[in-house]
Amino acid sequence: PTAAEQAAPRPARTSRSTSTSRRPGTRKAAPAGTPAGGTDPRFENGPLAVVDVEDGKVVAYxxxxLVLDVPAKSLPSLVDWTLKEAKIGQPKLSGPGKDADPLIVLTEAALERYGLPVDLTEGERLAGRIPEGHKVIKQLARADWKLTKRGFGPWARIYRPATGSERACVQLCIPSWHALDSRHWGNAGQLPPAELARVLGVYASRVMTPRGSTAVTGLELMTALHPPTHETR
Structure with a gap:
């Protein structure tokens, strides 16, 4: 069975927080059987969020x-908000390991809001990324954000070099760019935002926060459970 098919039963629909401030809204009571963010206050809103646009406003499921209002007007601002205000992430699985980076899933509406293409061209799909000269990549560079060598693709990772033990990194997932391959994720890529957040949240609670295909995430899980105890050269 696919990761989506293994998810728990669907919870009841919940309403969006009415908070309009720059701070995340109040947490709603978690429906039965739904993974919560755990006890770590740094990640009290869970490991991930699906960012969408409703009635002209950006929200994060x-x-x-829980649904949060998102004040970010650009992708660099969204990355900042995710790391500084959203309280999204997952504690490390092993003593010497690292906390999981927050995962932000962008819907088609969110892609349009932040100036990204809804679909990749055939050339971009084959390359696995959008061109380095894209305006959003330039925005990230001006804000001192970097991309990994894989560039800005379906599972883009946006980061700043670590200072000490502090990591500043956000993992993106873009379903309309075929990030959620139906061979592994079933129909997850076609789910509404709230349901997609639930399915990915169940996967994160049972395995770890997704980092790419289920195969890639499995390799990441092995590293997280058995991290190197010294710096590799």
Whole structure:
């Protein structure tokens, strides 16, 4: 069975927080059987969020039925908000390991809002990324954000070099760019935002926060469970 098919039963629909401030809204009670963010206050809103646009406003669907208002007007601002205000992420699985980077899933409406293409061209799909000269990549560079060598693709990773033990990295997932391959994720890529957040949240609670295909995430899980105990050269 696919990861989506193994998810828990669908929770009841919950309403969006009415908070309009720059701070995340109040957590709603988690429906039964839905993974919560755990006890770590740094990640009290769960490991991930699905960012969408409703009635002209950007919102983030988190696990547990919580929905946050997102004030970010650009992708660099969204990355900043995710790291500084959203309280999204997952504690490390092993003593010497690293906390999981927050995962932000962008819907088609969110892609349009932040100036990204809804679909990749055939050339971009084959390359696995959008061109380095794209305006959004330039925005990230001006804000001192970097991309990994894989560039800006379906599972883009946006980061700044670590300072000490502090990591500043956000993992993106873009379903309309075929990030959620139906061979592994079933129909997850076609789910509404709240349901997609729930399915990915269940996967994160049972395995770890997705980092790419289920195969890639499995390799990441092995590293997270058995991290190197010294710096590799």
């Amino acid at each position: 988190c696990t547990g039925g």
